[in-house]
Amino acid sequence: MRILFLILLLFSAKILASQTIRGTVFEKESGLPLPFANVFVNNTTLGAASDEKGRFTLTGSFPNEIEIVASFVGYVTEVKTVSFENKNEIKVDFELAFQESSLSEVELKAKRDKAWEREFRRFEEVFLAVPDDPYKYQIEIQNPWVVEFENIKQKRGQNYLRASAQEPLKIINRALGYRIDYYLQDYRLIRNGSRFYGQVFFEPLNPKDAEESQDWEEARAANYQGSIRSLNQSILLNTPDSVAFKLYQVLPERMDRRRTNEFYEELDQSILAVSKDSLLRRPLENGNFRIFLPGKMEIHHLDKPWPNQYYQDVYHALSWIEAPLGFYDIDRRGVLINPTQLMLSGYLSRQRVARALPLDFVPEDQLLVQKPQNEILNNPSSKLNRLREKAWITTSKPYFYPGETAWLGGRILYHEPTLKDSLSRVVYVDLLDSKAEVIQSATFPIQEGKLSGALVLSEDLKPGDYALRAYTHWSRNFGQLDEFLTPFVVMEPGYFPTADLPDPVEYFGEIQVSSSYTLRDSLSYRLMDLELALKDGFDNPIDGEFILSLTDAEYVREFPQMNSLEQAMDWLDTALPEDVGAELSHPVEYGISIQGQFIPDKKRRPLINPITIVRGDLEDYGQVDTDSSGRFWATGLYFKDTAQIAVAAMDSKRKPYGSVTLDSLGKPDPPSEFPRMHYQKAPLPTDEDIFDAAGDYILLEEFVKEAKKEVAKESDWYGYGEPDRVMTEDQLAMSLNMMTVLTRMGFNSNSLKFGNYSYGERTGAPLLIIDGSKFPFLENQEFVDMINSYVPKEIKSVGIYTFGAGVFGMAGYSGVVILETKRSERIREERSRNFNSKGFQLFDVLGFTEFEEFPKNPPADQYLKKKPTIFWEPEALTEDGVFKVLVKVPYGVRQLRIRIEGLTLDGEVFNKKIELTF
Numbered sequence: 046m047r048i049l050f051l052i053l054l055l056f057s058a059k060i061l062a063s064q065t066i067r068g069t070v071f072e073k074e075s076g077l078p079l080p081f082a083n084v085f086v087n088n089t090t091l092g093a094a095s096d097e098k099g100r101f102t103l104t105g106s107f108p109n110e111i112e113i114v115a116s117f118v119g120y121v122t123e124v125k126t127v128s129f130e131n132k133n134e135i136k137v138d139f140e141l142a143f144q145e146s147s148l149s150e151v152e153l154k155a156k157r158d159k160a161w162e163r164e165f166r167r168f169e170e171v172f173l174a175v176p177d178d179p180y181k182y183q184i185e186i187q188n189p190w191v192v193e194f195e196n197i198k199q200k201r202g203q204n205y206l207r208a209s210a211q212e213p214l215k216i217i218n219r220a221l222g223y224r225i226d227y228y229l230q231d232y233r234l235i236r237n238g239s240r241f242y243g244q245v246f247f248e249p250l251n252p253k254d255a256e257e258s259q260d261w262e263e264a265r266a267a268n269y270q271g272s273i274r275s276l277n278q279s280i281l282l283n284t285p286d287s288v289a290f291k292l293y294q295v296l297p298e299r300m301d302r303r304r305t306n307e308f309y310e311e312l313d314q315s316i317l318a319v320s321k322d323s324l325l326r327r328p329l330e331n332g333n334f335r336i337f338l339p340g341k342m343e344i345h346h347l348d349k350p351w352p353n354q355y356y357q358d359v360y361h362a363l364s365w366i367e368a369p370l371g372f373y374d375i376d377r378r379g380v381l382i383n384p385t386q387l388m389l390s391g392y393l394s395r396q397r398v399a400r401a402l403p404l405d406f407v408p409e410d411q412l413l414v415q416k417p418q419n420e421i422l423n424n425p426s427s428k429l430n431r432l433r434e435k436a437w438i439t440t441s442k443p444y445f446y447p448g449e450t451a452w453l454g455g456r457i458l459y460h461e462p463t464l465k466d467s468l469s470r471v472v473y474v475d476l477l478d479s480k481a482e483v484i485q486s487a488t489f490p491i492q493e494g495k496l497s498g499a500l501v502l503s504e505d506l507k508p509g510d511y512a513l514r515a516y517t518h519w520s521r522n523f524g525q526l527d528e529f530l531t532p533f534v535v536m537e538p539g540y541f542p543t544a545d546l547p548d549p550v551e552y553f554g555e556i557q558v559s560s561s562y563t564l565r566d567s568l569s570y571r572l573m574d575l576e577l578a579l580k581d582g583f584d585n586p587i588d589g590e591f592i593l594s595l596t597d598a599e600y601v602r603e604f605p606q607m608n609s610l611e612q613a614m615d616w617l618d619t620a621l622p623e624d625v626g627a628e629l630s631h632p633v634e635y636g637i638s639i640q641g642q643f644i645p646d647k648k649r650r651p652l653i654n655p656i657t658i659v660r661g662d663l664e665d666y667g668q669v670d671t672d673s674s675g676r677f678w679a680t681g682l683y684f685k686d687t688a689q690i691a692v693a694a695m696d697s698k699r700k701p702y703g704s705v706t707l708d709s710l711g712k713p714d715p716p717s718e719f720p721r722m723h724y725q726k727a728p729l730p731t732d733e734d735i736f737d738a739a740g741d742y743i744l745l746e747e748f749v750k751e752a753k754k755e756v757a758k759e760s761d762w763y764g765y766g767e768p769d770r771v772m773t774e775d776q777l778a779m780s781l782n783m784m785t786v787l788t789r790m791g792f793n794s795n796s797l798k799f800g801n802y803s804y805g806e807r808t809g810a811p812l813l814i815i816d817g818s819k820f821p822f823l824e825n826q827e828f829v830d831m832i833n834s835y836v837p838k839e840i841k842s843v844g845i846y847t848f849g850a851g852v853f854g855m856a857g858y859s860g861v862v863i864l865e866t867k868r869s870e871r872i873r874e875e876r877s878r879n880f881n882s883k884g885f886q887l888f889d890v891l892g893f894t895e896f897e898e899f900p901k902n903p904p905a906d907q908y909l910k911k912k913p914t915i916f917w918e919p920e921a922l923t924e925d926g927v928f929k930v931l932v933k934v935p936y937g938v939r940q941l942r943i944r945i946e947g948l949t950l951d952g953e954v955f956n957k958k959i960e961l962t963f
Contacts, residue, residue, distance in 0.1 A: 064133055070084065074143060082101075083116045123140070144211065167234070171239045222264075225401075231243070271289075274378065292345075293344075311356075324338070336373055342365065344366060349361050378404060434465075435457070438455035438496075444542055444604060445536070452498075455472075455592075466847050468633055472496050474500070477716070488891065492849070496919075500896075518634045522631050524622065525713070532721055556589070557579070559580070588922075588926055589950060591928075599731075640676070643676075645694075646703045655694070664854075686895045687892065689889060691880070765863070768846050769848055771844050774842065777842075782837070783832045797828065799847045811857075814862070815864045821856040842865045843865075939963055941961045
């Protein structure tokens, strides 16, 4: 208590009643006073303009050491550090030099181009607000044209992008109620990091009414409580943990062990609770304080509910702080004296200019104890934004002819990528004519956020302008903004479209793609060993996943791309329109879905009943409940083409009764605006017509024989494909029981669910498969009992399917657990596989669209005809930055165009075209 009392005395002694700064601003060249110059205390609302004689006065309560800034348009800004040293008044003069390189506003605007626009968007994400911050839409740079970008290449150290501004950035922050002048001194961006600093003056905005004033005060208080400044004061004054923060020390030597996703499993293992009074705090002679850290600290923001994927059982924000020197210095207000003394990550590192508060802001006591708003989880608009998804699709070539096959590849974009396990597994693709009428539809599965498929165009399709639309049932909740729509050009045979191509744009840090190949001849085609290498802006290998297309450049002409992935990613920055309500009437689909109405045969029977759904002869089956009006919804079926589905309501004696009707899922409304390409038509230089059609490459029988799969072995997960998560025998040996094993693999033993899987749906226990035998639709306790009947030492391996559970149909709706015992004894199912459909109503239901994959492996004894599309791979993935593939090239092809489009594994978009001439 004596130490804390001493600190509080020193803290209070440094706060002087009133302090004054006086001085004069001069023009350096002439020595004359400079009237109406801006003078302010850095990072505060304390500022003034010099009078007609260049004089200024600032009055307030200042820290012991502060920065004073003087500026004037057309002059170089000057910054001076001053110290009061227990003085009530100090004098500071400035001499501002004329800025000879100053450009006019018109000149600066004229220099803007597409490369600058792209860099400026990235600048805003680094400087103003992170992409998913709700404040992003409430803060704006009003004079963006003053920002200049320059690539800096160094002989030593990393190259970087530098941003500078000859004038202060004029910023309006409507979230916190400030007008900000930011004098940018340094901004550096490398591929995986950034830093910026400058001098800042805050001017409070005038609220339009009392409600807006109150909103600003509460928002400011909430941001103060989550800031590093508030944390430092909490440590300095040793406030109770229950107020806002709880501290834990990270044990690096225990982080190498296999971590769990449970906080209480990690407590006292990889982290140790630390009380604030155990941290050493020392007052310094200059009135500041030094805080010593025992190592890397994990900070739990107890009053900040926030999406958190680090622990499954923690629902507040997390941060980590680390002092490379073992200590860091702060002033009495908790402000870092030297920001480089402290490394921040997690929630604290999210704060940008949008979250910045002036140093002279002190929240009112009643606002400090008030529970702050949950900005992300409770804000309806933000919550809905997190649940949004949108399809993006590209095609094997930019235009098509009637009768051709258009191969499709794409991915699903998520506003909150951590929720992708919880969202759609089905995407719908429509071909629309110029009247926005659907003339062809297809349904494809979504696998790990990616999709592929094909549309076989009718030979009777009239050449002209069409549109390709893609959406999920869930995305229909959010309107046309979340639908994918792009022009789809169908040309008259013998012609190709021509249009002006945009100039290629290069920007700093752009992913580079290089190609190398060797060619050798065979009897029926040429063999090309193609290698594509991905490197970042600093020539380092980088991994990515992408869609790869190789076309014959003589027959497939260049054409503007209207649906690039980079353009699609702009959707992530869009907020929901205000007229989009919170009612989510279109459920998430985990497979082929059916919906309908149950009608009881007697009025006295209740409308709420279990509905049994069976596909074929028990290939898949499940039960769902109707709602109070008799409506039912079932999803998770997995089949192609058309299947016969039996549906019936069952009474207590398991006999069908009543009747059911099935409803169509319907289609979205026609687009409000039909997309069109502007192009001209030109004849091909040859009379030879070559088209893309899967059957023309290789006879189907030969292709099937060529691609025949081996019979699945027990070690191949019984033919179900590789699980999403696997635990092997060595890893199992470290677990006490099987429920602990599942918990370490992301299973929540309370809800019997895997993470966010099956969002918003009431589900039963996961499907359990033991040595190849299925145990579907277990009650929760039955599932737990069967799992606990085994001990880890009896198990050879455990596989978990969540996103990949679609192949198991409705039975895998809640995920799948496969256990392979060391005995590997298959438990045979004793029930009959014969289904008695008596009393059931039978319906033909369309499943996923059957399509022929692009033929990559023609037999060596068949001549390979020329084709526009030589190779198509919608799911290419590099290894150590390199992708290798063997391509079969028809004889007579003289020029290839390679197009790749995708994302690096850390989320950066790249889109490249390479031309090879043989």
